[in-house]
Amino acid sequence: MTLLAAEDIVSGYGKVEILHEVSVHVKEEEMVSIIGPNGSGKSTLMKTIFGMVEAWEGRVDLLEESITGVPPHKVVRKGICYVPQERNVFPSLTVEENLDMGAFIRKDDYSGELERVYEIFPALLEKKKQTVGNLSGGQQQMVAMGAAMMLSPRILLLDEPTAGLAPNLAKMILNKIKEINDTGVAILIVEQNAKEALKLSSRGYVLAMGKNKFTGNSNDLLENAEVEKLYLGG
Ligand SMILES: Nc1ncnc2c1ncn2[C@@H]1O[C@H](COP(=O)(O)OP(=O)(O)OP(=O)(O)O)[C@@H](O)[C@H]1O
Numbered sequence: 001m002t003l004l005a006a007e008d009i010v011s012g013y014g015k016v017e018i019l020h021e022v023s024v025h026v027k028e029e030e031m032v033s034i035i036g037p038n039g040s041g042k043s044t045l046m047k048t049i050f051g052m053v054e055a056w057e058g059r060v061d062l063l064e065e066s067i068t069g070v071p072p073h074k075v076v077r078k079g080i081c082y083v084p085q086e087r088n089v090f091p092s093l094t095v096e097e098n099l100d101m102g103a104f105i106r107k108d109d110y111s112g113e114l115e116r117v118y119e120i121f122p123a124l125l126e127k128k129k130q131t132v133g134n135l136s137g138g139q140q141q142m143v144a145m146g147a148a149m150m151l152s153p154r155i156l157l158l159d160e161p162t163a164g165l166a167p168n169l170a171k172m173i174l175n176k177i178k179e180i181n182d183t184g185v186a187i188l189i190v191e192q193n194a195k196e197a198l199k200l201s202s203r204g205y206v207l208a209m210g211k212n213k214f215t216g217n218s219n220d221l222l223e224n225a226e227v228e229k230l231y232l233g234g
């Protein structure tokens with residue numbers, strides 16, 4: 001069943017249209033990659049889905065219910081969490097405090113979620129009293145994703161979670177994301193490490209200049225000569 005559907009999204013900033021009728025779908029428990037060159041609108045698409053940027057046209061549905069125009073603080077309550085590309089942690093707070101912040105709208109007991117985050121990211125358990133600003137880039141990304149997991153989302157929107165990380169560390173983080181996906185959380189991920197992300201995903205979308213350029217099963221995209229040459233650094 002389709003969990004998230006963004007249909008024919010038109011959006012932008014001020015008067016500048018960035019997305020020109022872009023569509024993406026994510027099924028329940030699916031992992032889907034969005035790839036494309038710098039400035040192609042990947043982050044804008046994530047922000048539009050999450051209600052941070054207004055959709056001028058088109059619609060966003062979660063489980064066939066419209067969430068078009070629903071603001072972020074309400075979207076999170078419906079089971080969508082978003083980890084932005086930048087400024088996604090509170091650097092002056094500890095790991096533990098960041099995870100608590102992730103859960104701040106919860107009134108119930110979230111010790112189970114906390115346990116699950118530390119299970120997937122054991123490095124964070126060791127550092128739970130440390131200030132996040134002092135952690136490595138990879139660990140800061142783990143904190144950002146961990147905080148998003150605190151609300152037990154149905155789907156995580158991840159915008160370049162491996163940005164700036166060395167290749168082996170990026171691979172490790174992507175494998176962790178797959179682990180989160182294997183627990184039943186759907187993932188919509190924007191990645192520069194396009195090949196690695198596609199290999200872990202069932203499907204992918206290539207965005208170029210604010211439009212859907214290619215869409216397909218990951219294997220088909222990985223084997224497509226044009227996609228390979230233009231977007232996978234082939
Ligand atoms: N807040 C903003 N105000 C005005 N223009 C913006 C804003 N954010 C992004 N843009 C413009 O929108 C276009 C798409 O940007 P976006 O960040 O969505 O691309 P992207 O695919 O995520 O790129 P990258 O790979 O560099 O992260 C770019 O031309 C960018 O300059």
Ligand SMILES: [Mg+2]
Binds near residue numbers: 043
């Ligand atoms: Mg971006």
